[in-house]
Amino acid sequence: MCGIVGYIGKRKASEVLLNGLNRMEYRGYDSAGISVIEDSKLITMKKKGKVSLLESIVDHKSLTSTIGIAHTRWATHGYPNDVNAHPHSDNSGNISIIHNGIIENYYALKIKLTEEGYTFKSETDTEVLAVFIGALYEQVNDLERAVRMALSEVSGTFGIVVLSSHEPDKLIAARRGSPLVVGIGKSEYIAASDATAIVQYTNSVVYLSDNEMAIITRDGFTTKTISNRKTIKAIQEIKFSIDQIEKSGFEHFMLKEIYEQPHTIRDSFRGRLLSEKGNVKLGGLSSVKDKLRSAGRIIITACGTSWHAALVGEYLIEQIAQVPVEVEYASEFRYRNPILNPDDVVFVISQSGETADTLAAVQEAKRKGATVLGIVNVVGSSIARETDAGIYIHAGPEIGVASTKAFTAQISVLMLIALYLGRMKNLSLADGRKIAAELNELPAKVESVLQNAEGIKSIAKEYSTAKNFLYLGRGNNFPVALEGALKLKEISYIHAEGYPAAEMKHGPIALIDENMPVVFIATKDDIYDKVISNIEEVKARKGKIIAIATEGDSRIGRIADHVIYIPDSISFLTPILASIPLQLLAYYMALELECNVDQPRNLAKSVTVE
Numbered sequence: 362m363c364g365i366v367g368y369i370g371k372r373k374a375s376e377v378l379l380n381g382l383n384r385m386e387y388r389g390y391d392s393a394g395i396s397v398i399e400d401s402k403l404i405t406m407k408k409k410g411k412v413s414l415l416e417s418i419v420d421h422k423s424l425t426s427t428i429g430i431a432h433t434r435w436a437t438h439g440y441p442n443d444v445n446a447h448p449h450s451d452n453s454g455n456i457s458i459i460h461n462g463i464i465e466n467y468y469a470l471k472i473k474l475t476e477e478g479y480t481f482k483s484e485t486d487t488e489v490l491a492v493f494i495g496a497l498y499e500q501v502n503d504l505e506r507a508v509r510m511a512l513s514e515v516s517g518t519f520g521i522v523v524l525s526s527h528e529p530d531k532l533i534a535a536r537r538g539s540p541l542v543v544g545i546g547k548s549e550y551i552a553a554s555d556a557t558a559i560v561q562y563t564n565s566v567v568y569l570s571d572n573e574m575a576i577i578t579r580d581g582f583t584t585k586t587i588s589n590r591k592t593i594k595a596i597q598e599i600k601f602s603i604d605q606i607e608k609s610g611f612e613h614f615m616l617k618e619i620y621e622q623p624h625t626i627r628d629s630f631r632g633r634l635l636s637e638k639g640n641v642k643l644g645g646l647s648s649v650k651d652k653l654r655s656a657g658r659i660i661i662t663a664c665g666t667s668w669h670a671a672l673v674g675e676y677l678i679e680q681i682a683q684v685p686v687e688v689e690y691a692s693e694f695r696y697r698n699p700i701l702n703p704d705d706v707v708f709v710i711s712q713s714g715e716t717a718d719t720l721a722a723v724q725e726a727k728r729k730g731a732t733v734l735g736i737v738n739v740v741g742s743s744i745a746r747e748t749d750a751g752i753y754i755h756a757g758p759e760i761g762v763a764s765t766k767a768f769t770a771q772i773s774v775l776m777l778i779a780l781y782l783g784r785m786k787n788l789s790l791a792d793g794r795k796i797a798a799e800l801n802e803l804p805a806k807v808e809s810v811l812q813n814a815e816g817i818k819s820i821a822k823e824y825s826t827a828k829n830f831l832y833l834g835r836g837n838n839f840p841v842a843l844e845g846a847l848k849l850k851e852i853s854y855i856h857a858e859g860y861p862a863a864e865m866k867h868g869p870i871a872l873i874d875e876n877m878p879v880v881f882i883a884t885k886d887d888i889y890d891k892v893i894s895n896i897e898e899v900k901a902r903k904g905k906i907i908a909i910a911t912e913g914d915s916r917i918g919r920i921a922d923h924v925i926y927i928p929d930s931i932s933f934l935t936p937i938l939a940s941i942p943l944q945l946l947a948y949y950m951a952l953e954l955e956c957n958v959d960q961p962r963n964l965a966k967s968v969t970v971e
């Protein structure tokens with residue numbers, strides 16, 4: 362949600378910055394802009410729309426600057442247009458800033474500054490911060506001090522980088538609540554919202570903490586708190602490579618990430634599954650093993666797709682480990698004064714590790730004294746650092762805005778946690794071994810599901826004119842129905858609802874007629890017969906049925922209009938196998954409708970505002 366990047370070094374800044382914006386465009390694509398210093402003057406270029414439009418007005422040949430900042434925007438305050446695009450400057454035109462986050466007290470500051478005679482061109486909160494820094498600079502003649510003074514008066518969240526022609530060999534980066542990473546190269550530094558903008562130039566990074574700033578010059582950088590206390594940072598290594606953030610021959614990142622799932626699931630198990638012992642080794646949780654053993658209740662909190670994974674986790678942990686689980690939207694959890702008992706353990710799930718609502722839920726749970734554990738993809742992210750302990754899902758960078766491989770890797774890790782807890786409790790060695798054996802076979806089964814892509818493509822062709830879809834499933838396939846519907850909505854803009862199949866007769870059945878496609882997840886499990894009855898109810902009302910069913914099930918072929926088969930497996934694993942055809946269905950529907958699969962409208966990958 363907004364990507365920011367600042368560069369200082371020996372390369373042509375405009376090239377490094379535009380490259381960084383292209384890498385981070387999944388964070389927002391409403392507008393883009395760049396500021397550099399040429400002949401001691403700040404030059405800013407900005408444009409509504411995608412980074413490619415900005416690229417069309419930036420003439421790299423005429424630019425020589427080796428310092429600059431750039432931004433790709435997901436609009437919060439003010440329409441996406443050229444004026445509201447970042448960077449924003451102060452009234453003197455000598456200070457330029459890029460910002461990710463929201464300055465919550467911007468309105469009061471704007472009134473105060475207006476009364477003092479300062480003017481504003483845009484509707485953004487960011488311009489207020491730029492003008493404020495400029496006003497303070499007039500008083501103190503010191504950029505770092507002016508930034509520090511401004512930041513100690515603003516409330517809300519920010520990741521910012523400040524550039525000024527007053528001090529043309531310096532970048533000031535700071536954060537509170539929004540991510541910021543500083544890449545350390547050979548006589549060059551890149552400050553960015555995430556490591557994807559950095560990895561091409563260096564693998565060495567430091568992650569800034571909340572209320573911390575970095576003062577970066579050509580000779581090095583120092584870090585301190587906004588209240589001016591020096592801090593010491595450990596240099597860390599980016600763990601992914603450049604080819605992991607490229608399309609590698611696939612038409613879209615989403616398709617690449619769907620096809621990566623056999624590997625990402627295997628990676629999430631690697632070194633963790635102890636097949637012979639029917640158990641799991643989770644190094645990240647060893648420090649809280651006793652706490653987990655005695656947990657009276659587990660709360661899982663997350664947003665969006667990660668929340669759907671949490672719902673699957675609820676089934677897995679309750680069924681395998683017999684520990685009560687509650688699942689909460691992170692955005693609700695923090696505001697409803699949740700009751701937390703001393704023996705509760707809170708898990709938070711987040712692909713990005715930066716979702717503002719989820720991060721706030723971590724802070725709320727910690728404030729109440731709970732043990733808070735992360736299930737996170739992005740290494741070094743805020744949630745990974747703020748939780749007491751946790752497990753990385755190891756899905757690798759997920760660039761497509763609609764989450765796919767992170768979802769299945771999250772469920773895989775939840776499965777490991779369920780087995781880990783189960784074996785600490787009453788799950789027998791034999792049952793543990795049986796589950797471990799199934800987990801070992803899972804990547805190959807996922808591979809075989811992917812081979813159904815052509816059939817799914819032809820279903821998408823047939824239904825791409827439908828205006829609504831219903832997705833129905835029961836038990837641990839209910840969250841799969843929710844996730845299937847979300848994927849379709851997000852990337853094809855077709856309205857879709859996910860429901861527990863049996864709930865259909867309590868309302869949604871009124872929607873069913875010959876124009877309503879209904880996707881059933883109807884795998885062979887304990888409630889298969891009940892789901893078949895629900896399918897018959899839809900059929901009796903002429904609804905069109907697309908069923909996800911277990912290989913070898915001949916009965917369903919006689920009722921459904923289309924069947925997509927997935928391999929037989931223990932029911933715990935059907936959410937993973939069944940969600941893959943639904944990802945492909947959403948993908949091919951979006952292609953049919955010529956939608957922008959990787960950058961759907963209004964969305965951004967990492968939701969760093971509340």
Ligand code: F6R
Nearest residue numbers: 665666667711712713716763764
């Ligand atoms: C949907 C999607 C979102 C995210 C949600 C949480 O495809 O990607 O619903 O799942 O914004 O994001 P993370 O997992 O990064 O906390």
